Amino acid sequence: MQLSNNRELSYTVLFLAALSLVLATIDASIPKPIPFLRIGLANLPILIALIMLPAEDYFTLVLIKSLGMSIIAGTLFSYVALFSLAGSFASAIIMWVLYKIFTKHIGFLGLALAGALASNSTQLILARYFVFGSSVRFMIPLFLFAGLGSGILLGIFALQFAKQSQWLKRFSEQHIQRTQSPQTITNISTILQEQPGKPLSVLQILSLIIMAAVILGNTLPLAMGGFIAAWTIALIKTKREQKRTPSLIMPVLVITGITLAHILVPRGRILMNIIGIPITEQALIAGLKSGFFLEALIILSKNTIDSNLKFPGRLGNTLAQIINLYKLFFSIKPSIKSKAIIASIDEYLLTIETHYEPHSLTHYTDNYIIR
Amino acid sequence: MNAEMTAAVAVDAETNRQHAFPIREFPTQIRWADFAILVLVVGAALFSIIPITGQGKSALVSIKTPDGIFLYPLYENKVITVHGTIGDTVVIIENDTVRVTDSPCRDKLCILAGTLSKPGQWTACLPNGIYVQIINDAQEQEIDAVVK
Numbered sequence: 001m002q003l004s005n006n007r008e009l010s011y012t013v014l015f016l017a018a019l020s021l022v023l024a025t026i027d028a029s030i031p032k033p034i035p036f037l038r039i040g041l042a043n044l045p046i047l048i049a050l051i052m053l054p055a056e057d058y059f060t061l062v063l064i065k066s067l068g069m070s071i072i073a074g075t076l077f078s079y080v081a082l083f084s085l086a087g088s089f090a091s092a093i094i095m096w097v098l099y100k101i102f103t104k105h106i107g108f109l110g111l112a113l114a115g116a117l118a119s120n121s122t123q124l125i126l127a128r129y130f131v132f133g134s135s136v137r138f139m140i141p142l143f144l145f146a147g148l149g150s151g152i153l154l155g156i157f158a159l160q161f162a163k164q165s166q167w168l169k170r171f172s173e174q175h176i177q178r179t180q181s182p183q184t185i186t187n188i189s190t191i192l193q194e195q196p197g198k199p200l201s202v203l204q205i206l207s208l209i210i211m212a213a214v215i216l217g218n219t220l221p222l223a224m225g226g227f228i229a230a231w232t233i234a235l236i237k238t239k240r241e242q243k244r245t246p247s248l249i250m251p252v253l254v255i256t257g258i259t260l261a262h263i264l265v266p267r268g269r270i271l272m273n274i275i276g277i278p279i280t281e282q283a284l285i286a287g288l289k290s291g292f293f294l295e296a297l298i299i300l301s302k303n304t305i306d307s308n309l310k311f312p313g314r315l316g317n318t319l320a321q322i323i324n325l326y327k328l329f330f331s332i333k334p335s336i337k338s339k340a341i342i343a344s345i346d347e348y349l350l351t352i353e354t355h356y357e358p359h360s361l362t363h364y365t366d367n368y369i370i371r
Numbered sequence: 372m373n374a375e376m377t378a379a380v381a382v383d384a385e386t387n388r389q390h391a392f393p394i395r396e397f398p399t400q401i402r403w404a405d406f407a408i409l410v411l412v413v414g415a416a417l418f419s420i421i422p423i424t425g426q427g428k429s430a431l432v433s434i435k436t437p438d439g440i441f442l443y444p445l446y447e448n449k450v451i452t453v454h455g456t457i458g459d460t461v462v463i464i465e466n467d468t469v470r471v472t473d474s475p476c477r478d479k480l481c482i483l484a485g486t487l488s489k490p491g492q493w494t495a496c497l498p499n500g501i502y503v504q505i506i507n508d509a510q511e512q513e514i515d516a517v518v519k
Contacts (some may be wrong), residue, residue, distance in 0.1 A: 019510040051395050107398035110405035113412050162397040176394055266431060266442035280442050
């Protein structure tokens with residue numbers, strides 16, 4: 001086996017990255033009292049990596065996890081991806097520093113809390129400039145309490161998981177074996193074949209052009225026009241690919257929310273009073289503009305990206321592999337029971353791990369991935 | 372160095388680096404630093420509610436004109452030109468204060484009123500039909516409008 005000068009990613013990093021994407025999907029599908037609430041399961045592999053891996057591998061994992069999630073969600077070409085990347089790194093850095101300082105005196109609860117808070121604060125600062133303007137001060141408590149909630153949930157989950165998981169025990173033992181005898185290190189990158197990139201379709205190119213117009217124009221009419229165009233393209237695409245029509249509920253909720261946030265700080269002529277709150281002209285226009293701008297970019301980004309899209313370079317290659325691995329993992333359907341989340345996730349992980357160990361992975365990739 | 376040797380060195384460097392990294396146990400308990408962080412985060416979250424319910428930052432500048440009522444936050448620097456019955460009046464919001472700097476009227480009383488900084492303070496240019504006042508929040512604006 002020829003080793004390149006650049007270090008190839010180890011099986012451990014690739015597995016944890018793909019696992020992160022799988023857990024994000026599982027997290028989104030667990031029924032919860034509030035639809036937007038997340039346990040933050042996707043950060044469990046990051047916490048595991050913090051203990052198990054050297055800094056270089058840990059931060060590589062954070063990078064590819066964040067980019068991979070943006071590709072799967074389709075938001076990579078909108079600034080939502082920037083929010084996610086910045087938040088992930090802020091939280092990763094804080095957790096790494098705290099773990100360096102306290103090592104034996106800190107556990108998953110404190111790490112997860114600090115991480116969630118760092119991530120939310122970073123996103124809040126970015127939202128100040130990109131989405132909400134100075135109304136962001138009304139959001140501070142909301143973001144902090146959300147961080148508190150998800151931090152405690154993930155922290156307790158990670159603690160219980162570390163206590164109970166059979167998979168984690170096995171995975172870390174095998175990781176140690178792999179690092180101690182480098183002969184057995186199997187690079188998935190050499191196993192998973194490169195897939196040829198597909199050329200962009202007309203609808204994808206059109207989406208990119210509209211995206212450029214919306215960003216460069218940066219006015220309310222262009223943002224609204226861009227949103228309508230983006231939505232039309234999305235409808236044509238889903239019809240063509242015979243997928244379920246996407247719902248307008250989320251975009252409408254987001255635009256309404258952002259507009260309301262802007263209206264909280266009145267600016268300009270009072271157009272009308274609704275339950276004692278004056279609706280001012282400039283605040284309304286600014287709110288609608290940020291809302292439509294954001295949603296237009298998200299939908300356009302989703303139109304452009306499908307998970308088969310191939311990005312150039314080593315990073316692009318790695319991302320393509322992780323998304324392949326993610327799809328491979330999901331070829332075994334997880335059955336997650338809300339009442340026994342840890343046990344059922346553990347069981348699921350053991351199943352995929354025994355199916356896709358480095359050696360058996362060769363077998364599987366020969367049969368499935370290359371096609 | 373030929374290719375094989377480079378490869379061997381790379382493998383060596385790899386094993387050394389990995390060996391140097393200590394093998395650690397996963398934490399399974401809540402430790403004291405966890406409590407410290409929990410207390411800090413809860414504190415920060417509770418503290419963050421204060422500036423919203425508290426006064427100060429929410430003061431607004433209300434400008435009544437024949438064109439309608441305009442509202443602006445006092446904390447944002449801004450130059451506003453409003454149209455009155457005889458011409459344009461210029462209002463400047465700067466460093467949490469507001470003042471009228473230009474007016475088409477003869478006696479310039481509105482400019483002489485100087486800089487306003489506290490809720491309740493006002494200045495007016497009667498010939499031009501402009502009334503500038505600092506108010507505490509938007510609700511006060513509402514009550515004011517009903518009273519008049």
